[in-house]
Amino acid sequence: MNTEQGTYFDTLAAALREAGVPAEQIAATVAELRGHLAETDSAPEEEFGPAEEFAARLGGTAPVAAEPADRAETWVWTADIYSDRRLLALHGDQGWEVEGLDTLGRFMCRRVPGAALRWEYRRELISRKRRDEVLDRLTPEGWELCGEWMIFAYFKRPKAASEGPAATLDALPERPGRWLFLSRKGKVLLTVWMLMVIAAVGVTLVGVFDMPAYTTPFVALFGATGALIGLKRDAAKGCQG
Numbered sequence: 001m002n003t004e005q006g007t008y009f010d011t012l013a014a015a016l017r018e019a020g021v022p023a024e025q026i027a028a029t030v031a032e033l034r035g036h037l038a039e040t041d042s043a044p045e046e047e048f049g050p051a052e053e054f055a056a057r058l059g060g061t062a063p064v065a066a067e068p069a070d071r072a073e074t075w076v077w078t079a080d081i082y083s084d085r086r087l088l089a090l091h092g093d094q095g096w097e098v099e100g101l102d103t104l105g106r107f108m109c110r111r112v113p114g115a116a117l118r119w120e121y122r123r124e125l126i127s128r129k130r131r132d133e134v135l136d137r138l139t140p141e142g143w144e145l146c147g148e149w150m151i152f153a154y155f156k157r158p159k160a161a162s163e164g165p166a167a168t169l170d171a172l173p174e175r176p177g178r179w180l181f182l183s184r185k186g187k188v189l190l191t192v193w194m195l196m197v198i199a200a201v202g203v204t205l206v207g208v209f210d211m212p213a214y215t216t217p218f219v220a221l222f223g224a225t226g227a228l229i230g231l232k233r234d235a236a237k238g239c240q241g
Contacts, residue, residue, distance in 0.1 A: 004043060004044065005034065005037065005044055008044040008045060008051050009030050009033070009034070009044070009051075011051040011052065011055075012030065012033075012051040012054060012055050013026050013030060015051060015052050015055030015056070016029070016055050019055065019056070032103070033048070049128055071112055071113060071114075072110050072111065072112045073110070073111045073112070073113070073175055074108070074109065074110055074111075075096065075109045075110075075111075075175050075176070075179075076102070076106050076107065076108050076109070076179060077091075077106060077107055077109070077176070077178070077179045077180070077181065078104070078105055078106040078107065078179065078180060078181070079107075079180075079181040079182065079183075079186075080181075080182050080183055080185075080186030080189075081123075081152070081186075082183035082185045082186050083181055083182065083183040083186065084123065085121070085122075085123055087181055088107070088121035088123075088154070089120065089121065091109065091176075092118060092119035092120055092121055092156075092159075093118050093119075093159075094111075094118075094169075094172065094173045095111045095116030095117065095118065095119070095169050095172050096109040096110070096111050096119065097109060097110050097111065097116075097117075097119050097156065098119070098121065098146045098147060098154065098156055099146065099147075100146065100147045101146075101147030101148065101149045101154065105149040105150070106179075107147070107154075108147075111172065111175075113172055116169045116172055117158045117159065117160060117169065118158070118159040118160075118169060119156050119157070119158055119159060120156070120157060120158075120159050121146075121154060121155065121156050122138075122143065122154070122155050123152055123153070123154055123155075124138075124152070124153045124154075124155065125151055125152065125153075126148065126151065126152070126153035127151070134153065138155055141157075142157040143155040143156070143157050144156055144157060
C-alpha cells in the first residue's frame with residue numbers, strides 16, 4: 001500500500017508541477033490526500049481516479065500568470081447552491097474569472113484592470129461516470145472546467161465566445177466587501193442544522209432523558225447528511241445553466 005501510494009503521489013506531484021502549481025501547494029495537497037487515505041484505508045486510484053486525470057482537475061487551482069501579478073486583483077468568496085449561479089453571473093459580468101475552488105468550496109477569483117473580460121459560468125452535476133460525457137458535451141462549446149466541489153463541477157468561458165465585442169469591460173466595479181453569500185433558503189437550512197446541534201449539546205450536558213455522549217456528533221452527522229441529500233435533490237432539479 002505504501003509503495004502504491006508513493007508511486008501515485010509522485011506521479012500526481014509531477015503532473016501538478018507541470019501544470020504550474022506552486023511547490024508549497026503541491027506539498028499541502030499531497031499531505032491532505034495522504035491523511036484522507038489513512039482514514040479511509042483505500043487505494044489512491046480507487047479513491048481519486050488516475051493520477052494524471054486527478055492532477056488535471058486539481059491543476060485548475062494554480063494561478064494563471066498571463067498578466068503581471070502586481071496588477072491583478074484577487075477575491076475569494078462562497079455561496080450556497082441556491083444562489084451560486086446567479087452570483088457567478090453577476091460577478092462574471094464584473095470581470096471576475098474563477099480560477100478554482102478550494103477545499104471549502106470557495107471560488108478563487110482573479111481580475112486584471114485594463115485586461116478584464118466578462119465571464120459566463122455554468123454548473124453541472126458530475127461524477128466519475130459522467131465526467132467524460134459532460135466534458136465532451138461542453139468543451140466544443142468553449143466551456144472550460146474551472147473547479148469542482150463535492151458533486152458539483154463549474155465551467156467558465158469568456159462572454160466574447162457568445163457576445164463578441166460586448167464582452168469587453170471599460171470600467172471595473174469595486175471588489176465586493178463580502179465573501180459569504182447565502183440565499184434565504186440556505187440561511188434557513190443552516191439555522192435548522194445549528195439548532196439541532198445546539199439542542200443535542202444541551203440535552204447531552206444537562207443529562208435529560210439520560211442520553212449518551214455520542215448524541216451530539218450523531219445529530220450533527222444526521223443533520224449534515226440530511227442537508228447533503230437535500231442539496232443533491234435540489235441541484236438535480238435545476239442544475240443546468
